[in-house]
Amino acid sequence: MPKKFEDYKEKLKEIVKSKGLKYSTQREEILKVLYNSKEHLTSEEIYNEVKKINRNIGLATVYRALAFLEEQGLINSISFGSEGKKYELNRGKHHDHMICINCNKIIEFFDEELEKLQKEIAEKHGFKLIAHELNMYGICKECQDKKS
Amino acid sequence: MPKKFEDYKEKLKEIVKSKGLKYSTQREEILKVLYNSKEHLTSEEIYNEVKKINRNIGLATVYRALAFLEEQGLINSISFGSEGKKYELNRGKHHDHMICINCNKIIEFFDEELEKLQKEIAEKHGFKLIAHELNMYGICKECQDKKS
DNA sequence: TTATGTGCAAACTCTTTGCATTACC
DNA sequence: GGTAATGCAAAGAGTTTGCACATAA
Numbered sequence A, B: 001m002p003k004k005f006e007d008y009k010e011k012l013k014e015i016v017k018s019k020g021l022k023y024s025t026q027r028e029e030i031l032k033v034l035y036n037s038k039e040h041l042t043s044e045e046i047y048n049e050v051k052k053i054n055r056n057i058g059l060a061t062v063y064r065a066l067a068f069l070e071e072q073g074l075i076n077s078i079s080f081g082s083e084g085k086k087y088e089l090n091r092g093k094h095h096d097h098m099i100c101i102n103c104n105k106i107i108e109f110f111d112e113e114l115e116k117l118q119k120e121i122a123e124k125h126g127f128k129l130i131a132h133e134l135n136m137y138g139i140c141k142e143c144q145d146k147k148s
Numbered sequence C: 001t002t003a004t005g006t007g008c009a010a011a012c013t014c015t016t017t018g019c020a021t022t023a024c025c
Numbered sequence D: 001g002g003t004a005a006t007g008c009a010a011a012g013a014g015t016t017t018g019c020a021c022a023t024a025a
Helices: A005-018 A025-036 A043-053 A059-071 A112-124 A141-147 B005-018 B025-036 B043-053 B059-071 B112-124 B141-147
Strands: A075-080 A084-089 A096-100 A106-109 A128-139 B075-080 B084-089 B096-100 B106-109 B128-139
Touching (some): A025 A059, A043 A059, A043 A084, A075 A128, A112 A128, A112 B128, B025 B043, B025 B059, B043 B059, B043 B084, B059 B075, B112 B128
Parallel strands (some): A096 A128, B096 B128
Antiparallel strands (some): A075 A084, A096 A106, B096 B106
């Protein structure tokens, strides 16, 4: 079952506390925007969204919060093409991306075999694999249908 | 056997001609810098390198040439972390990257099985795969040895 | 000759930083 | 009360664009 926002909020509180930092509603609001979004959002999109909740928030705060949240592993970023850096909530399940070069849609997927194979390849090179990011570019089903 | 620079130069000439554009030594010089480099270079690094050949070249020309060369498929770019966009000559063989998060070294590799598996995964989603980019992050052999 | 490519500088976009103020602990 | 976080504005970095000039075809 999907995690509730409270779970992420709790995690944020723990991190902040454990580091002797202070809790702020701004960071929470930014996290909430990402929680509520199914899309991957740019910093500016996040800024615009969070402004709907808190009209006084500053862009600098968004940047600082995003950097912080990413460092703490609460969110992830992905960047490709000319679309710039985009953020998503780390919902705990690693996944890779298929990106439609026609409509820019991002499809998330996970494949066990793919993960295993990568680990094997890394080992073969004596490389200690920590993370990876795979972006597959192409045309999604819908765009293929539309074009024909 | 590895391609000579003349081969790339020839390809550039063909492209330029076929598009009714004009040949310029600047684009050639930039291509040469990438040909001579085993590393992935940022725009600024390329600018500095090409200045050694042609001290009058402008940064804007480098940006315009890189965009052009990438569009034409002569070079590829890869961007990750905070290192920004880096370029490499397209030597005709697709490959993926292992990136050492300690020393920033980039190790290129190619794995047939991995390619096949991706194609299968794409098909399963009705996605028409055109290209992909896989970056594996971790610690390279040398850095592992150094740390122990 | 004529349109493309270049070099320069200015403009732009995105992101970061300094600083006074606010708000959490 | 003390320190981290914020909001604002200014500064920075990286990239793009306008324009006059140079150059390939």
